[in-house]
Amino acid sequence: xxxxxxxILALPAFLLIFIFSYIPMSGIFIxxxxxxxxxxxxxxxxxxxxNFKFFFTSDDxxxxxRNTLLYNVVFIVVGTIIAVLFAVLLNEVLSVRxxxxxxxVFFFPYFFSWVIVAFMxxxxxxxxxxxTTFLEKQIHTSFDFYTTTWVWPILLTLINIWKGVGYVSIxxxxxxxxxxxxxxxxxxxxGATKFQMIRKITIPLLMPLISIMTLLSVGKxxxxxxxxxxxxxxxxxxxxxxxxxxxxYVYRALKVSGDIGMSAAVGLFQSVMGFIVVxxxxxxxxKVDEENKIF
Amino acid sequence: xxxxxxxxxMLIHMxxxxxxxxxxxxxxxxISISFSNESDILDHGYRLFPVKFDFTAYVYVLYRPLQIxxxxxxxxxxSVFGTIVSVLVMAGISYSLSRSDYxxxxxxxxxxxxTMLFNGGLVPSYILISNYLxxxxxxxxxxxxxxxxxxxILLLRSFMQKIPHSIIESCMMDGAxxxxxxxxxxxxxxxxxxxTVALFSLLQYWNDWWLSLLYIDNEKxxxxxxxxxRMMNNIEFLTHSSNALPSGVTAARLPxxxxxxxxxxxxxxxxxxxxxxxxxxxxxxxxxxxxxx
Numbered sequence: 001x002x003x004x005x006x007x008i009l010a011l012p013a014f015l016l017i018f019i020f021s022y023i024p025m026s027g028i029f030i031x032x033x034x035x036x037x038x039x040x041x042x043x044x045x046x047x048x049x050x051n052f053k054f055f056f057t058s059d060d061x062x063x064x065x066r067n068t069l070l071y072n073v074v075f076i077v078v079g080t081i082i083a084v085l086f087a088v089l090l091n092e093v094l095s096v097r098x099x100x101x102x103x104x105v106f107f108f109p110y111f112f113s114w115v116i117v118a119f120m121x122x123x124x125x126x127x128x129x130x131x132t133t134f135l136e137k138q139i140h141t142s143f144d145f146y147t148t149t150w151v152w153p154i155l156l157t158l159i160n161i162w163k164g165v166g167y168v169s170i171x172x173x174x175x176x177x178x179x180x181x182x183x184x185x186x187x188x189x190x191g192a193t194k195f196q197m198i199r200k201i202t203i204p205l206l207m208p209l210i211s212i213m214t215l216l217s218v219g220k221x222x223x224x225x226x227x228x229x230x231x232x233x234x235x236x237x238x239x240x241x242x243x244x245x246x247x248x249y250v251y252r253a254l255k256v257s258g259d260i261g262m263s264a265a266v267g268l269f270q271s272v273m274g275f276i277v278v279x280x281x282x283x284x285x286x287k288v289d290e291e292n293k294i295f
Numbered sequence: 296x297x298x299x300x301x302x303x304x305m306l307i308h309m310x311x312x313x314x315x316x317x318x319x320x321x322x323x324x325x326i327s328i329s330f331s332n333e334s335d336i337l338d339h340g341y342r343l344f345p346v347k348f349d350f351t352a353y354v355y356v357l358y359r360p361l362q363i364x365x366x367x368x369x370x371x372x373x374s375v376f377g378t379i380v381s382v383l384v385m386a387g388i389s390y391s392l393s394r395s396d397y398x399x400x401x402x403x404x405x406x407x408x409x410t411m412l413f414n415g416g417l418v419p420s421y422i423l424i425s426n427y428l429x430x431x432x433x434x435x436x437x438x439x440x441x442x443x444x445x446x447x448i449l450l451l452r453s454f455m456q457k458i459p460h461s462i463i464e465s466c467m468m469d470g471a472x473x474x475x476x477x478x479x480x481x482x483x484x485x486x487x488x489x490x491t492v493a494l495f496s497l498l499q500y501w502n503d504w505w506l507s508l509l510y511i512d513n514e515k516x517x518x519x520x521x522x523x524x525r526m527m528n529n530i531e532f533l534t535h536s537s538n539a540l541p542s543g544v545t546a547a548r549l550p551x552x553x554x555x556x557x558x559x560x561x562x563x564x565x566x567x568x569x570x571x572x573x574x575x576x577x578x579x580x581x582x583x584x585x586x587x588x
Binding site for chain 1: 419
């Protein structure tokens with residue numbers, strides 16, 4: 001009776017997850033078909049690995065995989081370092097009011113959708129943008145950000161960190177708050193400097209949390225924030241070499257060029273690689289320290 | 296001595312104040328642009344403070360606000376209705392998962408968790424939703440896919456696991472059904488957790504452009520974020536026939552630069568307004584989420 005009632009409580013979520021997550025999983029066969037609208041997905045002819053071949057022999061394959069992985073590695077490394085630094089420094093802020101102020105303000109960017117972030121970026125680097133105008137008036141150089149490829153890796157990294165650092169640093173800050181005060185008191189009695197305490201107490205004790213957070217990001221290394229790469233560069237085709245990632249590629253293959261088979265193949269490649277990476281990184285983390293494992 | 300001690304402190308505050316500025320200035324800049332005169336923008340570029348205040352953009356955007364009002368209604372309905380239903384749906388499964396004496400606890404946990412590890416990809420979902428469920432161009436497609444989010448479910452489960460089992464047991468002794476325990480004991484006790492998840496959910500629904508980008512072509516169902524995206528390159532679709540323009544605005548000189556930003560403010564505003572009230576819950580949610588589940 002008890003189990004039946006608990007199952008009924010879980011049923012709506014169970015069904016929703018079944019429909020929107022598990023049924024699509026069974027649709028991965030689409031990647032091996034040559035889809036046409038007359039025959040529908042079930043009766044279209046099989047294509048074997050043609051869809052995959054088509055993608056992996058194109059120039060795009062290397063480009064989008066490289067972009068996705070490189071951006072993620074940079075985001076993880078730089079983002080984690082800055083977030084930990086912020087958390088450590090926030091811990092040094094003694095005034096409660098200032099601390100609250102900083103935390104609130106650092107959280108601001110998290111609340112904007114990527115569309116709005118794209119508008120904000122445009123207000124600085126668009127044709128009438130504040131930075132563009134400044135460059136023109138003060139340094140007499142006209143600079144078109146939206147056609148210059150080399151600035152985008154820097155811009156996208158900065159924007160991504162700007163948006164997420166408040167969020168992640170507060171998680172790390174909470175981790176630091178959880179460290180017993182006694183360690184610091186003992187260290188202070190022994191005459192340790194602030195810097196020594198951070199290096200020998202705070203960072204080592206924060207390490208499990210840092211590795212969990214890193215592991216979570218590494219598990220998503222084949223996925224990107226669609227909005228960042230799609231809206232912020234305003235879909236300028238010239239910038240694709242540095243802004244096209246797997247997610248935007250799959251979306252464009254499906255919605256713009258209508259290449260369902262290839263889009264499905266790339267999507268499946270992404271899912272399978274993502275799955276392997278999650279399992280592998282969890283396994284490796286477990287080898288280093290059983291505590292670091294997520295599952 | 297005193298100087299040596301206070302210098303690093305000053306550096307810390309300088310760093311934080313600079314970053315605070317970086318967080319606030321983009322917002323100020325779009326506010327300022329939305330209040331700028333179009334010809335000032337064309338002459339001087341965007342400014343952090345308007346050369347002179349001008350409300351033309353808002354007059355233009357709100358003059359015949361039918362479409363905006365409609366987009367606002369869609370966003371509001373999706374956010375409020377979606378949040379309420381999703382919190383209830385997720386609370387149900389989270390409660391079952393939080394019960395260590397529930398027979399299917401482990402299987403069900405795996406069932407939820409596995410979707411975070413593997414997914415079928417965009418194309419199968421897209422075909423399912425548009426060709427088989429026929430949800431394309433309905434308001435439901437903006438709500439249903441986000442109702443049961445695995446991450447939120449696990450978050451809520453961690454909250455509910457903290458409720459002492461003895462409370463539940465004593466209710467069962469008194470003969471209360473699981474439904475009654477859930478509705479009268481668990482939901483009230485888990486309120487802080489529910490508030491946190493509700494806020495995450497609200498933010499997700501309000502800020503979502505993904506589902507509308509994929510599934511909405513019908514003008515009547517365009518939510519604010521998607522409308523804003525479509526205005527990125529093209530403000531004209533907001534333009535009604537030129538004889539319906541407010542006085543002082545001519546079709547040849549639409550305040551397009553400032554109107555775009557005025558729209559951005561209208562889309563971002565409501566979330567910024569509720570944000571300070573919920574920050575406490577938000578931070579709590581983040582810290583619980585960081586603990587392994």
